[in-house]
Amino acid sequence: MLASNNRRGEERVGPENSGDDAFGYLREGERLLMALWEDLTMPGLEALRQQTQTVILPLGSLEEHGPHLPLGTDTFHALEVARRVAKLRPVVVAPPLFYGMCRSTREHPGTVSISGDAFRAMLLSVGREFCRQGWHNLVFVSGHAGGTHISAIVEAGELLLAELPEARIAVVNLLEVLREVLGDQPDLVQTRGDSHAGEVETAIMMAAYPDLVRGAAPEEWPRFPKYVLVRDKRRYWPGGVWGNPAPATAAQGEAILTAEADSLSMIISKLEEFGGC
Ligand SMILES: [Zn+2]
Secondary structure, eight states: OOOOOOOOOOOOEEESSSSGGGGEEEEEEEEEEEETTTTTTHHHHHHHHOOOOOEEEEEOBBOOOOTTTTTTTTHHHHHHHHHHHHHHHHEOOOOOOOOOOOOOTTTTTOOOBOOOHHHHHHHHHHHHHHHTOOOOOEEEEEEEEOHHHHHHHHHHHHHHHOTTTTOOOEOOOOOOOHHHHHHGGGGGOOOOOBBSSSSHHHHHHHOOOGGOOOOOOBBOOOOOOOOOOOOOGGGGGGTBBBOOTTTHHHHHHHHHHHHHHHHHHHHHHHHOOOOOO
């Protein structure tokens, strides 16, 4: 058996194992294990298109996440949930977009925030291409929950909806999904108001990318002035954490990711069945 483990931890099965592997699918027995756009071949992608018209575009940020989590945390989060959904149902997962819009971490080293114009233009352009190729169900999943960032995704989604008659579009903010999950499982997260590089994101990264977690970090509860926009944003939260990373565990991260993937899979079911306007 020709097999090797890639960075994402799956076993790539070689072409001698089954006919379909020639398409570049990752298979576990007869089950489609992974459907990453960039890993598939042309016939592999075409064959998958016969099963589904749904493409997930993972979105996030390049943004400081305290002294202990990687700058790509938000994007890794969205990618991990998308990958898990690809094990639950036929979808294709597009390569993630790391560049997003960040406000309150703008002054911290490592944060790269692009303009709303650039971000929307990218989403519009990529969205049009997906639809042109017959992928009419567009699922934008964001691991970054900044208000301006999410608004830009919604705006791009609305423009695509107006332009492309066959498109069905979902904009999924994973923070919102987690809030719904916590409605059913309130004990999943201990820290109330945990929002950035705290318990939740630390747990997720411990589960999905343990090699990128550098220990823990002190808890921090920034207080920005209300209504007033501030220039020196770093002054209000020097450590770049909003919440408390201490209680995080890998098992907790696994439970959160499982719940988020189940929720996203249900959202996609509804999107695929959605017949109205
Ligand atoms: Zn984050």
